[in-house]
Amino acid sequence: xxxxxxxxxxxxxFNPKFKVIFLAVSDFDNKQKLAESKHLLTDTMQMIRxxxxxxxxxxxxxIEPWALAQAEFGKNAKHYHTSVERLLKTVLQGKTVxxxxxxxxxxxxxxxxYTVPFGLDDADKIAGKITFKVxxxxxxxxxxxxxxPNTLYYRDEKKILGTKLDFxxxxxxxxxxxxxxALIHLDVLPPLTSKQANEIIKELKMLIDNFCGGKIxxxxxxxxx
Numbered sequence: 302x303x304x305x306x307x308x309x310x311x312x313x314x315f316n317p318k319f320k321v322i323f324l325a326v327s328d329f330d331n332k333q334k335l336a337e338s339k340h341l342l343t344d345t346m347q348m349i350r351x352x353x354x355x356x357x358x359x360x361x362x363x364i365e366p367w368a369l370a371q372a373e374f375g376k377n378a379k380h381y382h383t384s385v386e387r388l389l390k391t392v393l394q395g396k397t398v399x400x401x402x403x404x405x406x407x408x409x410x411x412x413x414x415y416t417v418p419f420g421l422d423d424a425d426k427i428a429g430k431i432t433f434k435v436x437x438x439x440x441x442x443x444x445x446x447x448x449x450p451n452t453l454y455y456r457d458e459k460k461i462l463g464t465k466l467d468f469x470x471x472x473x474x475x476x477x478x479x480x481x482x483a484l485i486h487l488d489v490l491p492p493l494t495s496k497q498a499n500e501i502i503k504e505l506k507m508l509i510d511n512f513c514g515g516k517i518x519x520x521x522x523x524x525x526x
Contacts, residue, residue, distance in 0.1 A: 302518050303424065303457075303484060307433040312524045314435050315453055320489040320523040321433065322502055325424060325482075329515025331402045332478045338406035338512055339399050345410045346392045346399075355393050383418040383488075384468045402478045407508045408485065415501050417487060420455070422462060422474040424482040429458035431484070433465075442469075481515075 302325035311319060388398050388409060398409045405421060412419045438450035442461050448454060453465040463470045465488060476483060485505070489498045506517055 302520065303427055304430040305432070305520070305522060306430065307522050308435065310435045311433055311453065314451065316490060317524050318491055320495070320498070320521060322487045322489065322498055322521040323519065324485040324502065324505065325518045326404070326485065326509060326513070327424070327482045327516045329404065329481060329483070329509065329513040331404055331476060331480045331513060333403060333514065334512045335401070335403050335406075335478075338403040338410075342399055342406045342410045342413075343397075345413050346397065349389065349392050349413055350395075353389065353393060355390070383466065384420070384470070385412050385416055385418040387468050388412055389416075400476075402476050402480065403512050404480070404483055404485075404509070405476050407505070407512060411501060411505055411508070415497075417489075417493060417498075417501060418465070418468075420463060420465075420470075420486040420488070421476060422484045423476050423480045424484045425480070426474040427457045427462070427484065428460070431455060431457050431462070442471075 302323065305321075305323055307319070307321065391398050392413065398413075400406050400409070408419045408421050411417070433453070433455045436448035436450060436452035436454055438447065440448045440452075440454070440456075440461060442448060448461070448464065449467075452467070455462050455465070460473065461471060462474055487498060487502060489495070502519065509515065509517060
């Protein structure tokens with residue numbers, strides 16, 4: 302697994318209870334059981350459309366803490382969009398979040414099912430150590446764009462991989478059907494408990510084993526560790 306760290310400023314400036322659980326998956330088949338993964342995700346999308354509406358999103362008990370964090374932390378940001386809210390809004394617009402690779406479908410399924418934000422990168426496209434940081438406002442995503450001050454983001458040693466509150470993901474590390482190595486992370490804020498997060502990770506491990514195979518290792522990072 303790539304070395305991963307969380308800067309102390311994240312706990313000081315963002316939230317002292319922020320936690321990230323990482324799964325490194327290697328030697329898996331990202332084309333295996335693709336149709337079955339799409340079917341699983343389609344069932345979840347249909348359930349979301351039956352049980353949710355757009356007005357509920359910002360007041361959902363698992364989304365609201367991220368909204369409050371954005372309001373207090375990202376002063377210059379627009380309305381917050383974590384990855385899970387982006388998924389929910391897409392589904393409620395009648396669009397699909399289905400992918401052409403199995404692992405992405407499994408991640409989207411669990412993110413929608415439990416209303417939690419996941420991150421997903423092709424580990425072979427990551428350059429060295431991964432760090433979660435708070436932006437100063439000088440960090441460049443590309444030649445034309447800088448991160449806003451106080452943006453919560455993560456990066457490797459060469460590039461920014463994604464932002465967490467106003468969600469953005471670097472397409473350079475996206476999974477493809479040919480990917481065989483992945484780094485998954487689950488972002489945790491109360492009221493989601495460590496016990497609940499561990500149950501979600503347990504279910505994810507089972508799904509990966511049943512759909513993709515491969516080897517899995519796990520670490521978690523928090524202020525205490």
